[in-house]
Amino acid sequence: MADAQPGILAPVPRLGRYLNFSLKAGAEPRQTLPKLIDVADGNQTVVGLGQPAVLALGKTIRGLKPFPTHFGGGLVLPSTSSALWCWLRGQDRGDLLHQSKKIADTVAAAFNLDGVIDAFSYSTGRDLTGYEDGTENPQGDKAVDAAIVAGQGAALDGSSFVAVQLWVHDFKAFDAMSSADQDNAIGRRKSDNKELVDAPASSHVKRTAQESFAPEAFVLRRSMPWAEGMRGGLNFVAFGKSFDAFEAQLKRMVGAEDGITDALFKFTQPVSGSYFWCPPMTRAKLDLSAIGL
Ligand code: HEM
Secondary structure (H helix, E strand, O other): OOEOOHHHHOOOOOEEEEEEEEEOOOOOOOOOHHHHHHHOOOOOEEEEEOHHHHHHOOOOOOOOOOOOOEOOOOOEOOOOOOOEEEEEEEOOHHHHHHHHHHHHHHHOOOEEEEEEEEEEOEOOOEOOOOOEOOOOOOOHHHHHHHHOOOOOOOOOOOOEEEEEEEEEEOHHHHHOOOHHHHHHHHOEOOOOOOEOOOOOOOOHHHHHOHHHOOOOOOOEEOOEEEEEOOEEEEEEEEEEOOOHHHHHHHHHHOOOOOOOOOHHHHOEEEOOOEEEEEOOEEOOEEOOHHHOO
């Protein structure tokens, strides 16, 4: 029986690093991808494959597709193509650098390293706006049920689909809001994380309340704050057994259902958007049999 990559279900680490790779022109990842198995353990390094890598092998993974730019409503969101995504999880920046180099060298024959995002846990698991993030994440079996594929056959069970968006915060705009407006934008009180029952319909937690969808739309969020120089925000990461729940939430955030846009957009916006399929593990190793490797 295949397992999930353990880093998906584990708590968010102190430090993280995200590596995004594109396929080299004409490259054949068949020889290269299996080498990842020796350097990526699914725990300290979680691996996701984008559609370009899967298609280059002449394969498909049902449900894996490019990130849509339009979810309905008035906003068009960025979609950024990426062939390979690695989420490095750790405690030490030096270790993360060495692991990044090891991975980049291992896949260099077929993949270009296009981007590196350094991420971290802030305070007690807060977004850089100061709000607790992850409170309503499903726990235990519910987390597995939300995030991990089951009943699809040996090569797919244990895998996961992940949506990744780099959000850049406009701290000036956020700081200009009164603390009541900030709380109403999130739908929770920053001071004690209490949900505001009378929050406006535009508040982020009203938009995304997972139980309010039909069917219910649970995802396992493993986002981390990021910073570079004076810029920063949230690298939003949501694992699901498909992209359906994420898409239902984003649809509401952009106002596709009722014309009401998530108040988050007042002070932050995504600059990337990518989808990946995270292969399962068999006997503690990444299992790439679904893509014929
Ligand atoms: C910069 C971007 C974002 C920030 C700062 C942010 C922040 C937050 C915060 C502070 C909460 C409340 C505590 C919690 O339950 O975690 C929350 C809840 C949530 N967010 Fe976000 N979020 C962002 C983007 C997104 C996106 C893009 C989605 C999905 C498309 C999303 C989905 C959710 C969900 C499902 C919940 C829990 C709702 C519930 O069931 O109560 N978030 N977010």
